[in-house]
Amino acid sequence: MLNIFEKINGMSIVGQGGKIILFTLPSLLVAIFANTLIPQIASLPIRYSFLKPLGYLLLVPGLIYWGTAVVQLLIGFSKGRLITTGAYAIARNPIYSSVTFFVLPGVALISQNWVYLVAALFLFVGVQVFIGKEEHQLNEAFGKQYEDYLEKVNRLIPFAKG
Numbered sequence: 001m002l003n004i005f006e007k008i009n010g011m012s013i014v015g016q017g018g019k020i021i022l023f024t025l026p027s028l029l030v031a032i033f034a035n036t037l038i039p040q041i042a043s044l045p046i047r048y049s050f051l052k053p054l055g056y057l058l059l060v061p062g063l064i065y066w067g068t069a070v071v072q073l074l075i076g077f078s079k080g081r082l083i084t085t086g087a088y089a090i091a092r093n094p095i096y097s098s099v100t101f102f103v104l105p106g107v108a109l110i111s112q113n114w115v116y117l118v119a120a121l122f123l124f125v126g127v128q129v130f131i132g133k134e135e136h137q138l139n140e141a142f143g144k145q146y147e148d149y150l151e152k153v154n155r156l157i158p159f160a161k162g
Contacts, residue, residue, distance in 0.1 A: 013077045015134040020096065023126035024119060031115040044112045055109030062102025069094035082142045084149050090158045092135075092149070096127045097156050127156050 034042035108116035154160035
């Protein structure tokens with residue numbers, strides 16, 4: 001039976017995710033509470049309500065991007081492979097990328113609550129701060145293949161490299 005929590009190439013499937021989530025979680029909780037308890041402060045001005053449909057245009061592909069990345073990770077990690085196609089061809093960390101650039105901004109626009117954008121910023125910073133260890137492990141495990149991948153695909157910003 002497949003155990004996705006087994007270490008492969010010295011790495012767990014979670015990687016630096018725990019640290020990134022712990023770094024981001026307080027800002028997300030504040031956003032949720034602000035949206036619920038003090039919407040008069042957390043809400044976008046009414047004049048921006050026309051942006052609400054854009055929220056759905058971000059959220060739907062963001063969830064597809066996120067789901068694709070999760071499925072690819074579950075399949076590829078268990079086989080000890082470096083995943084460089086599909087969602088991983090858009091950004092090296094597509095699970096974080098999808099939430100940072102699509103899901104949280106989409107939720108912000110749909111809920112008309114700007115504080116979800118603050119949570120997205122915290123997620124972006126958290127990835128930049130903590131992901132280096134994971135990248136070092138991937139470089140150790142995959143060498144030239146990972147170095148070539150680094151040259152082609154950005155860490156977090158979708159489609160940033162040509």
